[in-house]
Amino acid sequence: xxxxxxxxxxxxxxxxxxxxMGYDQPKRCPACKRSIEKSRGPVSVxxxxxxxxxxxxxxxxxxxx
Numbered sequence: 308x309x310x311x312x313x314x315x316x317x318x319x320x321x322x323x324x325x326x327x328m329g330y331d332q333p334k335r336c337p338a339c340k341r342s343i344e345k346s347r348g349p350v351s352v353x354x355x356x357x358x359x360x361x362x363x364x365x366x367x368x369x370x371x372x
Contacts, residue, residue: 310336
């Protein structure tokens with residue numbers, strides 16, 4: 308864990324799931340991750356989407372062939 312320097316299990320099943328989803332390996336143990344999430348408070352989908360730098364309904368401009 309990058310916060311508490313303790314090792315934590317990262318099962319084969321979790322490794323496969325993270326790889327399939329395109330996620331990086333976790334850097335924090337579950338306890339530190341919970342602590343951070345608790346201090347931040349709940350994050351809603353609306354908050355996450357509002358932080359994106361492009362509109363959700365953006366469409367690529369047409370190009371003539």
